[in-house]
Amino acid sequence: xxxxxxxxxxxxxxxxGIPIINCAYENTAFDYFPWYQQFPGKGPALLIAIRPDVxxxxxxxFTISFNKSAKQFSLHIMDSQPGDSATYFCAASVxxxxxxxxxxxxxxx
Amino acid sequence: GAGVSQSPxxxxxxxxxxxxxxCDPISGHTALYWYRQSLGQGLEFLIYFQGNSAPDxxxxxxxxxxxxxxxxxxxxxxxxxxxxxxSAVYLCASSLEREQYFGPGTRLTVx
Numbered sequence: 506x507x508x509x510x511x512x513x514x515x516x517x518x519x520x521x522g523i524p525i526i527n528c529a530y531e532n533t534a535f536d537y538f539p540w541y542q543q544f545p546g547k548g549p550a551l552l553i554a555i556r557p558d559v560x561x562x563x564x565x566x567f568t569i570s571f572n573k574s575a576k577q578f579s580l581h582i583m584d585s586q587p588g589d590s591a592t593y594f595c596a597a598s599v600x601x602x603x604x605x606x607x608x609x610x611x612x613x614x
Numbered sequence: 615g616a617g618v619s620q621s622p623x624x625x626x627x628x629x630x631x632x633x634x635x636x637c638d639p640i641s642g643h644t645a646l647y648w649y650r651q652s653l654g655q656g657l658e659f660l661i662y663f664q665g666n667s668a669p670d671x672x673x674x675x676x677x678x679x680x681x682x683x684x685x686x687x688x689x690x691x692x693x694x695x696x697x698x699x700x701s702a703v704y705l706c707a708s709s710l711e712r713e714q715y716f717g718p719g720t721r722l723t724v725x
Contacts, residue, residue: 539712539713539714541716547718548618548716549705549716550716551713551714551715551716554712594656594657598712601645601647601662601670602647602662602673603659603714604659605656605657605658606656607656608656
């Protein structure tokens, strides 16, 4: 049973565009939702995280939107740059261990 | 004082051999996690240590996998009698609160 579903699998945007990556979860006990960025050959790096008591969080060019009733959350990258080309993972946790989505490969050309 | 470190960065072993993977967490972090990343399965939780509590081993795929954490710091993940399906990148993470910080991983190839 896949507890966190992520889409799309891959995404190509032009420089300056706003890629949007979506995740949906099933377990209503999840209370922490981070996003990670991973470059080839590197470990995942924490980008931004949100808790279900807020609907939006911004850090620099990265924004998480959270819809508790729909059990969905998404990552928006403003003014995307070629250096943002990476794989992005959403995740969710109850107390400790993370359950990850399958990842989205983003290419900014 | 840097981030999470893991060694070796790459490991090639023959099927049936045992391997040990090491993780040095961020100093002061009380929690340590092991995850496995493979093409077919994405990122999967393996085992979690929190302070002096008994580890959460619920993600270990078989009894060939074990891990220990000595002195609340360094951790070793051991895979016995390696199989080809064990080939993956093994990632370690540590945390003080909810934010988990990952190391660069160990790429294990079983031939």
